Amino acid sequence: MTGTMYGVGLGPGAPDLVTLRSARLIGAAQVIAYPTLAGAPSFARSIVADLIPPGATEIAIEIPMVRERGPAQAAYDAGAARIAEELAQGRDVVTLCEGDPFLYGSFMYLHARLAPRFRVEIVPGVTSMTAASAAARRPLAARDEVFTVLPAPLSDDALTAGIAGADSVAIMKLGRHLPKVRRVLDALGLTDRSIYVERATLGSETVCPLAEAPEKAPYFSMILVLKGNDPWL
Amino acid sequence: MTGTMYGVGLGPGAPDLVTLRSARLIGAAQVIAYPTLAGAPSFARSIVADLIPPGATEIAIEIPMVRERGPAQAAYDAGAARIAEELAQGRDVVTLCEGDPFLYGSFMYLHARLAPRFRVEIVPGVTSMTAASAAARRPLAARDEVFTVLPAPLSDDALTAGIAGADSVAIMKLGRHLPKVRRVLDALGLTDRSIYVERATLGSETVCPLAEAPEKAPYFSMILVLKGNDPWL
Known part of the structure; x- marks a missing residue:
């Protein structure tokens, strides 16, 4: 049995605009993944920092801040591979997404890589x-x-x-x-x-x-x- | 001191896609208002039925199902007047809105009538x-x-x-x-x-x-x- 990847929308930034479903999934997570702009703290993680269980494994996907798409694509390749390792071992992975996962979100790049091989559930968020x-x-x-x-x-x-x-x-x-x-x-x-x-x-x-x-x-x-x-x- | 009207987005229908903020406001409400199509149970109320405090005053705004706008406008006039009575006496009113209050929501008709006279706070919801x-x-x-x-x-x-x-x-x-x-x-x-x-x-x-x-x-x-x-x- 492989794990499920959850793409959870976190809303626009206020911690209490997270949905009950996203909060529950994050609070019960063994593995949490999130994007972060290289060198900076993750905005997505900061929204729900108080909900992340202390023992959770965290996968930070560092997105380089350059205009060419190649380096960012490589970062998503590497992030997806790291998430796939966890899923393959039967662990669920909760991926944090600012706003809504499917409206201009970087989660789509992970979804495109992982949805063909693993079970994925999307939790919409406030845009x-x-x-x-x-x-x-x-x-x-x-x-x-x-x-x-x-x-x-x-x-x-x-x-x-x-x-x-x-x-x-x-x-x-x-x-x-x-x-x-x-x-x-x-x-x-x-x-x-x-x-x-x-x-x-x-x-x-x-x-x-x-x-x-x-x-x-x-x-x-x-x-x-x-x-x-x-x-x- | 007059009360505040809260327009709280409830999301698309699943009870756990309500935000933490909307859930907290509903759970603490003295007065709850919601639209209902004449004769039918309120979809908005059904989403959060488990969160409404037993002693809360409920204001159901019955919207007639006709294509002309006059009867619906009259229903919003009457609903707004009823909400205004509570606000004028210093009680907050939590108004339930399917989806997001400001995207094709009937809440806008109440907002247009009450925002010029009372404090209003909008809680966005999942669309x-x-x-x-x-x-x-x-x-x-x-x-x-x-x-x-x-x-x-x-x-x-x-x-x-x-x-x-x-x-x-x-x-x-x-x-x-x-x-x-x-x-x-x-x-x-x-x-x-x-x-x-x-x-x-x-x-x-x-x-x-x-x-x-x-x-x-x-x-x-x-x-x-x-x-x-x-x-x-």
Whole structure:
């Protein structure tokens, strides 16, 4: 009997936005795996540090911070091989995933490598998009509105088309792409419908109109563009 | 001192996909409010029935099942007035929301009426979209992919444009719109990229290729259209 790999969503960052199911799986885990950017502490692990059993084996998957995909692919290869060893010996492995495992999560790279050979269970988590909407106190989408998620690295044209085609938009992974996204929203006349949200649900959370956003955005920031404006819906 | 209204997301339906924060708020509630379709038990209440304190006051907001918006608006007016009475007397009110409160949730109608006058806190929840993706064991979006949510009541043209502009799509609220959505996906040549998911995370969950989906879909069903297909990402 081989073990099961669990991909458990942890939500946007506040420890109490973890689901009961994820908390239970983590609390009972023999083996825990998580990604970590080379040299830095793991954000995923920090969310649930208080839930990890003291005796658990921990597999830290160090992702190199370079733009080429080769080195990261090699890191996922190595991480998947290490997890596979545990699964092959019949131990379950609980893999920690910021947000939701299947929405822009690095867990997908492990899933692609291991799902063909082992039993995998996914536990969905609260996404940063709805957490940002809650932090901004503004509904994301109602009735028959179209809601689109756009990664900020997309081109000006792709961002423009995506924003134009939706009623509400979440633009993720801002980082160094913030000036480009500002330019696109200005050109569409949507800056005053745009809200900047940084580190939603964390102690350092920032929410403000885009016009008042800082010059530099971290990776864990997003812009919500909310075109609808009927206060009584 | 007036009370606080909490809009707490409950996730897609499995009781253990509630967050720790929502569970704590419900377990400590003096007053609980929830929507219910006239004559039927409340789905939201059923998710967390085991967490509601025995002595809690319950406010059931009966939503009439008619297509005109007037009667539903009147029901939200009355529900909001009843909640306002409790808040005005200094009691907190925990309002139960299927999925996430701010993504196609009926909570928005209460929020629009009460947020101008009372303190409101939103607790985000797991959405049915990522729960469906987990159930289907298929990632929703990776890297720089565009993800769009489309309500099935939209027109053929609006659905076609939304699907064409995204890499992954979740088509929500299928119900009686299933034949139209099938037609649109067939015309786009995307039927074999489409997965039907009904009642994700519940005991009666169904996941199958769209071609094998039943003729009739309930409201709590969706189609995931996943154009990307690189197993190693």
